[in-house]
Amino acid sequence: MKDPLDDLKSAMDAATPPSDSTRRAENLARAQEIFARHQGSATPPRHSSDRPKGWAGIMTGVRQMFATLATPRALTATTALVACVVFVALPDTRALLLPSLAPQDATAAPPMRERAVAPYAVAPDSTAASEGSADMHFAPLPSRATAPPAQREALHSKAGARAVGAMTADAPVVQPEADTEAFANDDPNPVKITSETPVSTFSIDVDTASYGVVRSSILSGVLPPPEAVRVEEMINYFPYAYPAPDDGTAFRPTVSLMETPWNSDTRLLRIGLQGALPAIADRPPLNLVFLIDTSGSMQGADRLGLLKQSFRLMLGQLRPEDEVAIVTYAGSAGQVLDPTPASDRATIIAALDRLEAGGSTAGQAGLQQAYATAASMAQNGDVSRILLATDGDFNVGLADPKALERFIADKRDSGTYLSVLGFGRGNLDDATMQALAQSGNGQAAYIDTLAEAQKVLVDQLTGALFPIANDVKIQVEFNPATVAEYRLIGYETRALRREDFNNDKVDAGEIGAGHSVTALYEITPVGSPAVLSDPRRYGTPAPTGDSDEIGLLRLRSKAPGRDTSTLSEIVLPTALTAPDDEARFAAAIAGFGQVLRGSDYLGDWTLEDAIALAVSGTGDDPFGYRREAVNLMRLAQSLKN
Amino acid sequence: MPTRQGLTAPLRQTTVMRMNTSDHALAMAAAGGDSAAFAALLERSYDRLFGLCFRLTGARDQAEDLTQDICLSLPAKLPGFRGDAQFSTWLYRVAVNAAHDRRRRASSHAKAATGWGDWEVARQADIAQGAARQDWLSGAMAALPDDLRDTLALTLGDDLTHGEAAAVLGISEGTVSWRLSEVRKHLRAMAEKETTT
Numbered sequence: 001m002k003d004p005l006d007d008l009k010s011a012m013d014a015a016t017p018p019s020d021s022t023r024r025a026e027n028l029a030r031a032q033e034i035f036a037r038h039q040g041s042a043t044p045p046r047h048s049s050d051r052p053k054g055w056a057g058i059m060t061g062v063r064q065m066f067a068t069l070a071t072p073r074a075l076t077a078t079t080a081l082v083a084c085v086v087f088v089a090l091p092d093t094r095a096l097l098l099p100s101l102a103p104q105d106a107t108a109a110p111p112m113r114e115r116a117v118a119p120y121a122v123a124p125d126s127t128a129a130s131e132g133s134a135d136m137h138f139a140p141l142p143s144r145a146t147a148p149p150a151q152r153e154a155l156h157s158k159a160g161a162r163a164v165g166a167m168t169a170d171a172p173v174v175q176p177e178a179d180t181e182a183f184a185n186d187d188p189n190p191v192k193i194t195s196e197t198p199v200s201t202f203s204i205d206v207d208t209a210s211y212g213v214v215r216s217s218i219l220s221g222v223l224p225p226p227e228a229v230r231v232e233e234m235i236n237y238f239p240y241a242y243p244a245p246d247d248g249t250a251f252r253p254t255v256s257l258m259e260t261p262w263n264s265d266t267r268l269l270r271i272g273l274q275g276a277l278p279a280i281a282d283r284p285p286l287n288l289v290f291l292i293d294t295s296g297s298m299q300g301a302d303r304l305g306l307l308k309q310s311f312r313l314m315l316g317q318l319r320p321e322d323e324v325a326i327v328t329y330a331g332s333a334g335q336v337l338d339p340t341p342a343s344d345r346a347t348i349i350a351a352l353d354r355l356e357a358g359g360s361t362a363g364q365a366g367l368q369q370a371y372a373t374a375a376s377m378a379q380n381g382d383v384s385r386i387l388l389a390t391d392g393d394f395n396v397g398l399a400d401p402k403a404l405e406r407f408i409a410d411k412r413d414s415g416t417y418l419s420v421l422g423f424g425r426g427n428l429d430d431a432t433m434q435a436l437a438q439s440g441n442g443q444a445a446y447i448d449t450l451a452e453a454q455k456v457l458v459d460q461l462t463g464a465l466f467p468i469a470n471d472v473k474i475q476v477e478f479n480p481a482t483v484a485e486y487r488l489i490g491y492e493t494r495a496l497r498r499e500d501f502n503n504d505k506v507d508a509g510e511i512g513a514g515h516s517v518t519a520l521y522e523i524t525p526v527g528s529p530a531v532l533s534d535p536r537r538y539g540t541p542a543p544t545g546d547s548d549e550i551g552l553l554r555l556r557s558k559a560p561g562r563d564t565s566t567l568s569e570i571v572l573p574t575a576l577t578a579p580d581d582e583a584r585f586a587a588a589i590a591g592f593g594q595v596l597r598g599s600d601y602l603g604d605w606t607l608e609d610a611i612a613l614a615v616s617g618t619g620d621d622p623f624g625y626r627r628e629a630v631n632l633m634r635l636a637q638s639l640k641n
Numbered sequence: 642m643p644t645r646q647g648l649t650a651p652l653r654q655t656t657v658m659r660m661n662t663s664d665h666a667l668a669m670a671a672a673g674g675d676s677a678a679f680a681a682l683l684e685r686s687y688d689r690l691f692g693l694c695f696r697l698t699g700a701r702d703q704a705e706d707l708t709q710d711i712c713l714s715l716p717a718k719l720p721g722f723r724g725d726a727q728f729s730t731w732l733y734r735v736a737v738n739a740a741h742d743r744r745r746r747a748s749s750h751a752k753a754a755t756g757w758g759d760w761e762v763a764r765q766a767d768i769a770q771g772a773a774r775q776d777w778l779s780g781a782m783a784a785l786p787d788d789l790r791d792t793l794a795l796t797l798g799d800d801l802t803h804g805e806a807a808a809v810l811g812i813s814e815g816t817v818s819w820r821l822s823e824v825r826k827h828l829r830a831m832a833e834k835e836t837t838t
Contacts, residue, residue: 003825004824004825004828004829004832005793005796005797005821005824005825005828007828008778008781008793008797008824008828009797011777011778011781012696012778012797012798013797013798015695015778016692016695016696016798017695017701017704018688019687019688019691019704019705019708020701020705023705023708023709024687024688024691027687027708027709027712027713028680028683028684028687028712030709030712030713031679031683031712031713031715031716032676032679032680032683034713034716034717035671035676035679035715035716035719036676037716038716038717
């Protein structure tokens with residue numbers, strides 16, 4: 001029988017009139033107008049004239065920007081501007097920045113992750129886009145293009161104005177790299193006036209991830225984004241030869257006061273903590289759960305390949321009574337190696353070798369399984385630790401990262417530690433790594449080379465795996481009679497409230513066996529020409545206190561497994577000490593980090609001075625870490641010029 | 642998730658190159674803000690879009706109005722094109738939704754519109770003038786419920802497969818097939834009625 005639909009179709013075809021050509025032209029023109037208005041400009045997006053086509057051009061633009069504008073100040077100042085400009089004025093980039101607009105069939109694109117973080121859209125130092133300078137060049141933009149009116153310090157605005165002035169109107173329109181790196185950082189600590197806020201409180205930080213990221217950036221020929229630089233992590237990357245405790249305590253503080261390299265009118269207060277190194281032979285058996293991200297993005301020699309090599313290195317450090325299990329997460333979480341004694345190396349290595357990257361990330365299921373495995377392995381006296389190895393894109397089932405942190409913090413109280421090892425760049429979610437390691441009482445390290453794996457997983461394995469003190473907090477009360485102003489260098493992400501110091505419920509950093517931790521304060525003595533703020537006309541209290549003390553150092557820490565902290569106090573004398581190698585090197589790295597962050601406190605001190613200072617403080621350097629840092633500084637200097 | 646759009650849809654192209662560019666690539670470029678791509682895309686799609694609008698409404702003036710509504714709303718909607726579907730599928734979905742909106746507005750405006758829905762009234766007036774074939778079509782379409790008519794509007798023109806029509810309507814392919822068999826039933830019933838009267 002004839003299909004009645006065919007009749008209907010031919011009738012329909014016959015009945016359908018052609019479109020009215022006048023209205024057609026009118027509609028097309030009006031739609032075009034609306035389209036142009038919708039893009040915020042009546043002209044097509046402007047690209048710099050030499051801009052190559054497509055993605056390669058975008059990358060070149062970014063590289064060029066970093067190469068040409070790579071003074072840290074300019075970088076600091078421009079990242080915020082560029083982020084705003086790109087977001088609003090360049091319609092092409094919306095597909096890059098808004099996940100919902102992205103094509104899904106880009107066959108040549110690398111493995112994709114669901115993450116909407118615009119890499120540099122949130123420059124920590126958006127203060128640099130001072131209103132005046134922003135208006136000058138970007139007045140036509142809608143209001144959201146102007147930087148948020150954050151509190152601006154005079155110095156910042158000046159830097160911003162200078163940097164913007166340096167950008168010509170034809171500055172290449174750059175798009176941020178479409179990687180999804182996110183960094184945890186805060187504005188650099190400002191100078192505090194002792195008479196107003198005499199007390200400074202922070203948690204120690206033994207992470208080293210920031211130095212790894214800085215190194216991998218510089219070695220690939222680009223200065224790191226300022227927000228990737230956490231000065232304290234750079235300083236703490238290096239082992240320092242502080243005297244070890246000899247009285248059975250967990251760690252021993254070493255304090256010294258030296259002239260500040262970048263300002264002869266201020267002093268650099270160094271606080272060094274050296275963790276005890278318990279007799280290694282006595283260490284308790286170790287339960288290790290490798291939680292390995294085998295999602296598609298982990299493909300590659302610098303990721304899964306490096307990870308396998310790294311863990312293989314580490315196996316040599318384990319004892320026969322230690323146990324290893326491997327849990328992977330990709331698509332679905334799975335245990336690929338049941339708890340196996342470390343003596344059975346062949347089985348463990350075979351399991352490692354079988355790992356292949358593929359699928360998407362299901363981090364939380366993996367994490368739950370890893371904790372369950374760790375719990376099943378735990379016996380009395382064992383130390384259980386999960387080593388999470390990931391390229392950082394930990395987009396887990398939990399939509400809320402806070403919930404994930406809470407989950408980990410809960411598990412932390414069960415005695416299982418969590419350390420995070422980052423691999424690969426591109427979607428490194430440094431912020432999440434930091435958060436996870438901090439909640440999990442662990443360490444976050446970034447592994448970019450096998451040498452770094454050697455450092456973290458072999459040379460310093462004991463420290464990385466055996467905590468000797470938990471929740472270590474530092475509080476310094478400065479003496480207003482001797483110290484006019486002070487500034488903590490780094491530790492921005494580790495600041496604690498003053499009252500949190502005595503509150504044992506507030507989490508803080510852990511110190512591992514043999515770890516050393518260094519904190520530096522730049523302090524301005526009373527009467528020094530370097531004092532930045534004028535004395536208050538009204539109500540400045542008369543400074544009191546002993547004139548031979550600059551302050552009091554208080555330390556709090558908990559023994560592993562304990563809920564209550566113990567307090568120790570040390571008086572800080574005003575006497576200057578001759579800086580030793582360790583102090584000089586730490587100061588040099590602090591200077592290097594501040595240069596990379598674009599600090600305003602360095603005056604005309606440059607990387608060249610930092611290099612000279614670091615060379616003078618190289619000391620013994622049995623592993624060559626310090627010499628490597630000097631080379632890195634030289635490279636950074638060349639990149640800046 | 643930021644995607645390396647440049648790899649699939651080169652941002653700057655000459656007009657000549659544009660001739661050979663797929664709708665999809667043009668749409669991606671337009672979604673990314675390329676106004677030349679948008680112009681080319683709309684120019685290319687306009688007639689097909691108008692045809693669909695006619696099949697959806699059944700009246701030329703309404704089809705013109707609906708087409709205009711859609712054209713003018715596209716710049717705002719296009720950034721929502723994710724590239725996970727054919728551009729035509731996406732565009733037809735926009736069109737069907739616009740037709741629904743229009744129908745809803747029209748019904749709240751106390752049946753101000755003419756078209757398939759008011760065909761019965763018009764037929765009374767036109768009955769003397771014949772135009773038998775058109776009448777049969779109009780009668781057939783008017784007798785159908787909205788959802789069947791929408792399905793028919795999609796499948797009758799442009800050779801959309803049942804699967805593609807299903808994607809536009811957001812229903813399963815099986816539902817499309819079932820709806821079309823319903824349409825056949827309607828048509829046969831109508832044919833029987835005509836032969837008996």
